[in-house]
Amino acid sequence: MLCMRARPFLTSTFSITFSPPKRIPRLRPRTFSVKPTMSSTVEHIVLFKVKSDTDQSKVNTMINNLNGLISLDPVLHLTSGPVIRTGSSLFSFTHMLHSRYNSKDDLAAYSEHPDHMSVVKESVLPICEDLMAVDWVADQSPSPVAPPPGSAIRITFLKLKENLGEEVKNEILGVIKGIKESFGGIDQLTCGENFSPARAKGFSIASIAVFKGVKEMEEADSNEELVKLQKEKIKDYIEGVIVVDYVVPSASSL
Numbered sequence: 668m669l670c671m672r673a674r675p676f677l678t679s680t681f682s683i684t685f686s687p688p689k690r691i692p693r694l695r696p697r698t699f700s701v702k703p704t705m706s707s708t709v710e711h712i713v714l715f716k717v718k719s720d721t722d723q724s725k726v727n728t729m730i731n732n733l734n735g736l737i738s739l740d741p742v743l744h745l746t747s748g749p750v751i752r753t754g755s756s757l758f759s760f761t762h763m764l765h766s767r768y769n770s771k772d773d774l775a776a777y778s779e780h781p782d783h784m785s786v787v788k789e790s791v792l793p794i795c796e797d798l799m800a801v802d803w804v805a806d807q808s809p810s811p812v813a814p815p816p817g818s819a820i821r822i823t824f825l826k827l828k829e830n831l832g833e834e835v836k837n838e839i840l841g842v843i844k845g846i847k848e849s850f851g852g853i854d855q856l857t858c859g860e861n862f863s864p865a866r867a868k869g870f871s872i873a874s875i876a877v878f879k880g881v882k883e884m885e886e887a888d889s890n891e892e893l894v895k896l897q898k899e900k901i902k903d904y905i906e907g908v909i910v911v912d913y914v915v916p917s918a919s920s921l
Contacts, residue, residue, distance in 0.1 A: 707805070708768070709769070709803070710802065711764075711768065711800070712763065712765055712801050713798065714750075714758075714798065714822075715791065716795060717795055726762075729762075729786075733790070736766075736782060741774070741777045742767075743768055744765075744813040747765070755907075758868075763913055771804070799866060800866040801867045802862055803861055806858055807857060810855075814915050816916060818877050818880065818915045819878040819913075819915075821910065821913075822873070825871070826870045826906045827905065828904055838900075839901050840858055840859070840860070842897060842901050850890065851886065853878055857875055859872075870907070
């Protein structure tokens with residue numbers, strides 16, 4: 668288990684109130700990649716809450732079958748496994764999937780593929796009590812398309828207050844984009860507005876920050892003055908936050 672501080676910087680930056688992050692026992696996730704990428708990238712995140720009484724062999728089967736979907740033609744990158752920490756007052760997710768595509772059409776082709784549908788029906792739904800998915804077009808194409816092993820990934824979803832205009836949404840996205848320059852150790856940061864609202868539980872703004880490793884994430888978390896400054900810029904617009912941390916496994920952990 669990785670030891671991480673209790674105050675992640677994006678959690679602190681955007682949170683209103685939620686319970687202390689829950690630490691989840693780690694499995695041995697696998698990560699697979701890569702195929703050539705083009706000029707735009709679609710980010711796809713799925714969060715899973717596995718039932719607490721699920722046999723570990725069924726959890727492993729779910730992760731293995733999800734990771735096997737990297738073989739589908741539309742997929743640029745895909746990794747799935749247990750999260751190391753999740754922070755939310757309402758949700759407690761145990762696992763996640765992150766994948767990337769060249770377009771919305773490619774994501775749709777993946778979602779509709781018989782192999783994907785079979786994995787969801789046979790391996791995911793029987794053991795999960797909650798699911799959430801968010802999709803967005805990245806504001807810039809990440810490079811490399813597959814985060815290297817050992818990278819620490821932070822997913823942040825924001826639920827905005829009602830009746831906010833496009834100007835406010837753009838302001839929030841602008842603050843998120845500026846985080847990469849403000850905090851050291853971030854190799855990649857993409858953000859955007861969710862275009863799949865049916866499964867997003869009302870969360871409409873998403874971002875993914877990729878750090879060189881856990882150390883760099885912790886160093887960003889510890890910059891309290893800068894965290895406070897970022898939070899003040901958008902706190903009046905935010906109704907809820909979900910933050911999930913995940914570490915891309917090294918080859919030795921496979």
